[in-house]
Amino acid sequence: MAGAKKENTLYALSRNSRCYGCDRALVVDDIVRLNKKQDESEVYCLNCSDLEDYVFLAKGNSNVTRLAKKYAQSPWVIMKWSEIWKTYERQGILVDQKAAARAKDEAGN
Ligand SMILES: [Zn+2]
Numbered sequence: 001m002a003g004a005k006k007e008n009t010l011y012a013l014s015r016n017s018r019c020y021g022c023d024r025a026l027v028v029d030d031i032v033r034l035n036k037k038q039d040e041s042e043v044y045c046l047n048c049s050d051l052e053d054y055v056f057l058a059k060g061n062s063n064v065t066r067l068a069k070k071y072a073q074s075p076w077v078i079m080k081w082s083e084i085w086k087t088y089e090r091q092g093i094l095v096d097q098k099a100a101a102r103a104k105d106e107a108g109n
Contacts, residue, residue, distance in 0.1 A: 012080040012091050021048030031056060031078055031094060055100040058092040067103035068095045
């Protein structure tokens, strides 16, 4: 399975919540990691997920997104539940700062 990077998923909150790890209050659009259990999901903030240094790149700039995914060690896809459409919608990606900076740099040229 050479080449293909596994796509990991994080979620943007569609309603206020609390971090299961540190009890921090979380608001709509905060990016969190979900630990899915049978009945409900445990919500973890980026700090508790060791992702506090990562940068969110909103969808819309496909050049930056493509480059950032290429350079990122482990890019995360951000999904958000839409009450209207009853489905998850892609919001953008989360990558390490280095990858984000390099991608923006290159896309700017
Ligand atoms: Zn936390």
